[in-house]
Amino acid sequence: MSNLPKPIIAGPLTEIQLQQFMRDGYLIVRKLASTALCQRMIENVETSLKPALGPLEYESDVRYPGAPVNQSAPGGFTPRRLLNAYARDAVFRQWAGARDVVSAVKQLVGTDNLLLTQNHHNCIMTKMPEYSSKTGWHQDIRYWSFDRPELVNVWLALGDEYSEKGGMKFIPGSHKLELDRGRFDADLFAGRIDEAHLWDPNAFVDPGLLDRSTSCSYVSTKQEPGANTEGSTTRVLPE
Ligand SMILES: O=C(O)CCC(=O)C(=O)O
Numbered sequence: 001m002s003n004l005p006k007p008i009i010a011g012p013l014t015e016i017q018l019q020q021f022m023r024d025g026y027l028i029v030r031k032l033a034s035t036a037l038c039q040r041m042i043e044n045v046e047t048s049l050k051p052a053l054g055p056l057e058y059e060s061d062v063r064y065p066g067a068p069v070n071q072s073a074p075g076g077f078t079p080r081r082l083l084n085a086y087a088r089d090a091v092f093r094q095w096a097g098a099r100d101v102v103s104a105v106k107q108l109v110g111t112d113n114l115l116l117t118q119n120h121h122n123c124i125m126t127k128m129p130e131y132s133s134k135t136g137w138h139q140d141i142r143y144w145s146f147d148r149p150e151l152v153n154v155w156l157a158l159g160d161e162y163s164e165k166g167g168m169k170f171i172p173g174s175h176k177l178e179l180d181r182g183r184f185d186a187d188l189f190a191g192r193i194d195e196a197h198l199w200d201p202n203a204f205v206d207p208g209l210l211d212r213s214t215s216c217s218y219v220s221t222k223q224e225p226g227a228n229t230e231g232s233t234t235r236v237l238p239e
Contacts, residue, residue, distance in 0.1 A: 012100045013107050021108055025175030025221035028207045032100050032214045033156055040091045042158050045124050045235050048082050055083040057123075064133035066227045075131030082124040085237065086116070092124075095156065096239055101214070108152045108216055116239065119144060121153055125225075127166035127234035132227040134166075139179075140219040142188035151219040157209035158235040166228035167236075168215060169204040174222035190222070209236070 013021075013029070021027040047053075059078040060068040068075040085092040095101065096116060106114050116122075120143040141149045161167040184190050204224070209215055217223065228234050 013104050018107060021216065024170070024172040026170045026172075026207070026215055026217035026223075027108070028209065029104060029214045029216065030210070031212050032104065033095060033098065033212050035212065037091065037095060037098070038156075038158055038212050041095065041124075041237065042235065044089050044091055045082065045126070045158065048088075048124075049079060049126065052077070052079045053082070057081040057083060059128075059131050059133055062133060064135055066131075067133035068131055078128050078131040079126050080133070082126065083122075084118070085122050085124055085239065086118050092237070095237065101154065104214075105152055105154060105216065109150060117144065117151070121238040123238060125234070125236045125238060127228035129228055129231050129233065132166055132234075134227045135225045136189040137171075137222055137224045138184075138189050139222060140217070142184075144219070149218065149220040153215075153217050153219060154239050155209065155215045155217075156237040157211060157213050157215075158237065159232075160209070160211050161234050161236055162208040163206040163226055164228075165230050165232070165234045166226050167206065167209055167234070168217075168223055168225045169206050170215075170217065171200070171204050171222040175218040175220040177222075 012032075017027055017029070057080045058071065058076065059080045060071050060073065060076040062080065063069070068078065070076055082088065086096060102114065106112055121140075139149075140153055141151070144151070155168060157167075163169050179190075181188070207215060
């Protein structure tokens with residue numbers, strides 16, 4: 001990551017925040033979204049879950065640890081991700097295009113020429129207390145096939161989200177480790193093969209996203225969203 005361009009774009013982030021991002025590979029920004037906008041998103045998500053409104057991914061689709069084995073198993077129709085957020089409703093487009101969000105991401109990527117990819121992220125992740133799964137340690141670049149990892153993910157917490165609720169954990173500085181594909185399993189997860197433990201998976205940080213907090217991370221930062229082991233539903237918006 002040492003060859004990342006130094007951010008020069010004016011925006012809401014301070015020089016210290018930019019330095020933290022470049023050092024740790026992720027940054028937590030408080031209150032980038034207004035309470036009113038978050039409330040509209042929550043209402044949209046609640047309506048889209050009762051009954052579940054496609055396109056969506058079920059827990060049983062991913063077969064991750066903790067997921068129901070198929071749709072016939074108990075919990076087989078538990079929603080995991082409401083897909084295509086950008087096309088789903090204007091409220092999500094409003095969030096993705098909000099001035100403060102766009103200028104923060106421009107600063108983090110170090111460009112004025114920003115593009116939003118609508119593949120994979122671009123969804124609402126919902127982690128239900130009854131059935132949820134653990135994604136496993138990975139780099140988000142696994143979800144795309146770009147040659148250069150010049151992507152930044154933005155997660156918006158629509159409630160207090162932390163590791164016991166299936167929130168994201170990060171390994172600070174891990175974006176600087178260059179690991180070739182042979183270090184990962186066929187699904188590009190690292191934790192399932194011992195040789196891949198070139199970093200210390202116990203050195204993780206749970207940044208604990210408070211309501212309306214945003215986490216921004218490089219797609220090369222090692223991260224693990226876990227299962228929800230608490231009693232209430234988790235809703236985050238990754239893009
Ligand atoms: O489990 C998934 O589908 C993706 C989780 C993730 O790493 C992310 O949203 O950044």
